[in-house]
Amino acid sequence: MLPEFKTIYDLVKRFPDERSCHQYLASRRWNGYMTCPHEGCEGDECYVFKDGIRYKCKSCNRIYTARTGTVFESSKIPLARWFIAIYLIMHKRGISSVQLAKDIGVTQKTAWFVLHRLRSVLANEPAEQLSGVVEIDETFVGGKSRFRHKDKRVKYNPGRGWIDKTPVLGMLQRGGKVKASVIPNVLMLTIQKQMLIHVRGGSDVMGDGFNGYRALNKHYELQCCDHGKGIYGIGEVHTNGIENFWSHFKRHIGGTHIKVSRKHLDKYVQESVFRYNYRNLGIQEQFETIVSNMGCRLKYKDLIA
Incomplete structure (x- = not known):
């Protein structure tokens, strides 16, 4: 469980460097029972590099991090900036790619892709039926x-x-x-x-x-x-x-x-659905819910196809 935070200042103070971000992501993803994320391998033992970020599977000898197999995989953006983007997308009215680009110091095109990756996570909800x-x-x-x-x-x-x-x-x-x-x-x-x-x-x-x-x-x-x-x-x-x-x-x-374009409208719909369904949770609980659902990856070529 994270120390309680309510503001973006608290978030930045809680995650001052990449190592703290990776360790938090690993704890939310594996909860102490780490398994190799590479396809075809279920190894549950690994070597830990000195940087505290990289791991080497004892079964397949491949290197991985907490990013592997998530929306963060292959991204050159530091996790600290990703975490700020998660915080900002939870705002009551969301955030545009133009504004996010200014806030985290990336191009508008990169910010647009970051937001769509996060929307793919927000749509990753259990398929339960409504009733009553x-x-x-x-x-x-x-x-x-x-x-x-x-x-x-x-x-x-x-x-x-x-x-x-x-x-x-x-x-x-x-x-x-x-x-x-x-x-x-x-x-x-x-x-x-x-x-x-x-x-x-x-x-x-x-x-x-x-x-x-x-x-x-x-x-x-x-x-x-x-x-x-x-x-x-x-x-x-x-x-x-x-x-x-x-x-x-x-x-x-x-x-x-x-x-918004018709092609991507449903992604914006799912963003609004997530925000409405979790509106009664605190900002920290929403943040933890999103990070815990990161087990999916959206490639740019698939997004624009």
């Missing part, structure tokens, strides 16, 4: 057509007006967590498929009367308040919780990043 009372709603991400250059405006935008926007489906368990993901469309079968993945059958589902929810009656106890008729709540039947999440999400996108 679950609110469902969808939102659409994208600027208004009338504010665009005339060459990019949509001439005719019928129905719910999402033809030039990206739909995102959200599900929130009252008193629990939220799940959200980018979906290709808001058709009935698309919504049903996502619900069956993320929400346990038989749960009480609250919606806003959208026709795309009709098929959910087969698997859930569906109750709706028709927003189109000006009805926003009937007793416990409302979608206030998920709409509150959307308000946080849109401030994160519109206020911090201004604009």
Whole structure:
């Protein structure tokens, strides 16, 4: 357990050099039971180099560090700067790559890659289903057509007006967590498929009367308040919780990043989901949760593919 810290000053004081960062990462990753991270080797004994950072496996004779097999692998950025980036991404509205580049002294391109690596960690959550009372709603991400250059405006935008926007489906368990993901469309079968993945059958589902929810009656106890008729709540039947999440999400996108591409939108969605689900934890507990989930790696060529 780390000595308690609440500010970035406390964090920098706790990790003054690379050795302290590596030793902390090793303790969170292996918890005293070190195993070789190289593929095909499960050796649990190693030699420790004098620098206290590198290890040599007694089984395969390969050298590794606490970075090996994590998002930090092959990065030339010192761990101390990575830890500051983790602290900054936990801010209420997140942080842009331009601002992070200034804060930790790297290029904007490097900061952008650092943030996407961290978002891949934030999305690395257990696949548990929501249950009980679950609110469902969808939102659409994208600027208004009338504010665009005339060459990019949509001439005719019928129905719910999402033809030039990206739909995102959200599900929130009252008193629990939220799940959200980018979906290709808001058709009935698309919504049903996502619900069956993320929400346990038989749960009480609250919606806003959208026709795309009709098929959910087969698997859930569906109750709706028709927003189109000006009805926003009937007793416990409302979608206030998920709409509150959307308000946080849109401030994160519109206020911090201004604009995000469709290709990477789901990564920003998962960042907002993590921040919302762990909002009641202290800054140190959030930091430790993120560091403990570092067992995944995102390569730049995969990110831009």
